[in-house]
Structures are given as structure tokens and as C-alpha cells.
Amino acid sequence: MEKAEQIDQIDQIIESNKDRHFRGQAHEEHVLAFCRKHSTSLFYEFFIFGITVALITLFMVNFRAIADIFTPGLLHLLMLVVGTMLTYYIHRFFLVLLRHYLTVIIITDIRILTITRSVYFVNEKESVDLTTIRDVHKYQSGLLENMFNYGNLKITLGTSATCIEMSSIPNPEFHLRLINKAKQQYMEMKQEKPLEDG
Amino acid sequence: MTITLTPTFLYVTGLNALSIIFFIITVTKLRRLLKFLTLEESSYTLLFGYIGVRTYVYMYAFSILTFAVLLWLITL
Incomplete structure (x- = not known):
């Protein structure tokens, strides 16, 4: 009986999504995309x-x-x-x-996570819930940005009208559409859940 | 080639030893950090395609060792 319980626990750990791709990942949280800054930032x-x-x-x-x-x-x-x-x-x-490698932007089905990390000196993490996002703007100006397909994303939060700016994002059009789609799906899911609960 | 223990040579030896120790500590810490970030470890660059962290660590090691050898050769 004890052995069966241990096997069940191990199975649960394997199936669990917690911390699967990054530290702090929730059980039901799935990574949709991630990116680092465009390589031109190292030029x-x-x-x-x-x-x-x-x-x-x-x-x-x-x-x-x-x-x-x-x-x-x-x-x-x-x-x-x-x-x-x-x-x-x-x-x-x-x-x-x-530091370029350790600095990552992760888009999950629940939030956007900006991890700025260096080996010794910097350790910052910023998490933005998808439901608090009001607008997302894409800025891609200049010859280099359009030629090499990178730009800035500016996220306006609804609660306090603060802006989060992410610079040198590769393929900003894709990330803009992904954030909008993820936000819409997350809000639909949140609306459905109270109805299911009765 | 004779090696004389001049102050310059001793200083360069100490500097290179510190450099190598710092490199080892950095790589150990990096391995621990990457353990919690199990996303794809390579990143796309314009000229060379996908380059992984491992490549940059090898470049780091090569640069440190080459520079250490050059410094020793100059002092000799």
C-alpha cells in the first residue's frame, strides 16, 4: 500500500507543471513563448x-x-x-x-514575466497579469529595426496607467499578437470559470 | 627559456590564477542558474545562426587561457 502511494506521488510530480520551464512556474501555467533581446543589442x-x-x-x-x-x-x-x-x-x-542569455521575457497563458538576471549583480523579476493589460503598442522605427525585424513593445496597464517598456524584442509583431490572443483567452477562461462553479 | 621569479612574473601568475578561479566560479554559478531556466539555451544571432551558451563558455575559456599565456610570454 505504501509503495502504491509512493508511486502515485511520483506520478503526480512527473505530471505536475510546476517549475517545469522556469522557477516560479505555477501548476496550471503553460509557456506560450519566450524570447531574449535581439542580438543587435550585443553589436x-x-x-x-x-x-x-x-x-x-x-x-x-x-x-x-x-x-x-x-x-x-x-x-x-x-x-x-x-x-x-x-x-x-x-x-x-x-x-x-x-547576462544577455539570462535576461528572458516569458509569455505564459496567465502572465508576462520579465527576468533580468546577471551572474553576480542583477536579479530582477517583473510579472504582469494578462488581465491587467489595457493596451499593447509596437514600435519599430529605423532602418536597422525594420531590416532585422526587432522593436519595442510598450504595455499599458489598466489599473494605474503605468507603462512597461520592453526594448529590442525580436519579431515584435508576433509577440504583440500573441499577447493579445493570450489575454483574450485568459479573460474568457476567467469568465467561464465562475459560471462552472455555479 | 629560463623562468626567473621576478615581481612582474609573480604578479602576472597571481592575476592569471585569480582570472581562472573567477572563470570557474562564474561557470559553476551559471550552471546553477540555467538549471532553473530550462528553456532553449541557444539564441539566434544574425551572422552565425543559433549559438548556445555552451559556445560562449568555450569562447570565454579560450580567451582567458590565451590571454594568460600571452601575458606570461611577455613577462618572460
Whole structure:
């Protein structure tokens, strides 16, 4: 009997949707879509990193010529300072990349979740119930935004007229339609449920 | 190639050791964070298609190790 109960409990855990895709996911909550910021938001970081790598390569190739310009003591000091700064910069660059991966916008059938996370410093979570959304606006202006299909979504909440702005969203048209559809279905479901309960 | 323990060499060795330790801590923490975010781990980029977190971690490791070796070579 005890074994049967344990098996039932395990079956319930397997079937449960809780925390299946992200921490804090409810039992009856299903993920409809998720996205990260468009990769063009990393363009500046990659550009600076590319220049840094090119400069380091130039320095290594012309090291002897550069070493002749400075005295040994000054050269060592310069190497230490520049080496420390570059080590810090390389770590910072990859932490920014990892932050890009950890920052996610999740649209479920109940709410919109904006998770802004970095490895060490940032841990923010914003949850917006679909029923509190009044309007959703899509902004896609400029050559880059239209060419690479990304833009901003501005969500106006009905209760306090506050706005939530999500920038660099890929394929904003799809996400706009998904939010509107999910909101409509959720509101219909909420209206049906009191009728079922009697 | 002879290795002399000059202050510069010791400083660079310490810096590289700190760098590698920081990398290991970051990757350990990242694994723990990604455990609670079991969504697709790759992200679409314009030039290279889908790139996963794993690729960026390998790039991170490669960059740290290459830079560490370069710093050591310069001090020698």
C-alpha cells in the first residue's frame, strides 16, 4: 500500500507543471513563448571586443619595436597596468554576454514575466497579469529595426496607467499578437470559470 | 627559456590564477542558474545562426587561457 502511494506521488510530480520551464512556474501555467533581446543589442560589445583583439594582435606582432621605445622599468609597469585592465575587460565582456542569455521575457497563458538576471549583480523579476493589460503598442522605427525585424513593445496597464517598456524584442509583431490572443483567452477562461462553479 | 621569479612574473601568475578561479566560479554559478531556466539555451544571432551558451563558455575559456599565456610570454 505504501509503495502504491509512493508511486502515485511520483506520478503526480512527473505530471505536475510546476517549475517545469522556469522557477516560479505555477501548476496550471503553460509557456506560450519566450524570447531574449535581439542580438543587435550585443553589436556594440562585439565591436569593441573586436577592436581590442586587433590591438592586442598588433601589439604582439610589433612587440620588439614597442619595447625599444620604453625603458625596461616603464615597460613592465605599462604591461602590468594594461594587462590588469584587459583581464578585467575580458571578464566583463563575457559577463555581459551571459547576462544577455539570462535576461528572458516569458509569455505564459496567465502572465508576462520579465527576468533580468546577471551572474553576480542583477536579479530582477517583473510579472504582469494578462488581465491587467489595457493596451499593447509596437514600435519599430529605423532602418536597422525594420531590416532585422526587432522593436519595442510598450504595455499599458489598466489599473494605474503605468507603462512597461520592453526594448529590442525580436519579431515584435508576433509577440504583440500573441499577447493579445493570450489575454483574450485568459479573460474568457476567467469568465467561464465562475459560471462552472455555479 | 629560463623562468626567473621576478615581481612582474609573480604578479602576472597571481592575476592569471585569480582570472581562472573567477572563470570557474562564474561557470559553476551559471550552471546553477540555467538549471532553473530550462528553456532553449541557444539564441539566434544574425551572422552565425543559433549559438548556445555552451559556445560562449568555450569562447570565454579560450580567451582567458590565451590571454594568460600571452601575458606570461611577455613577462618572460
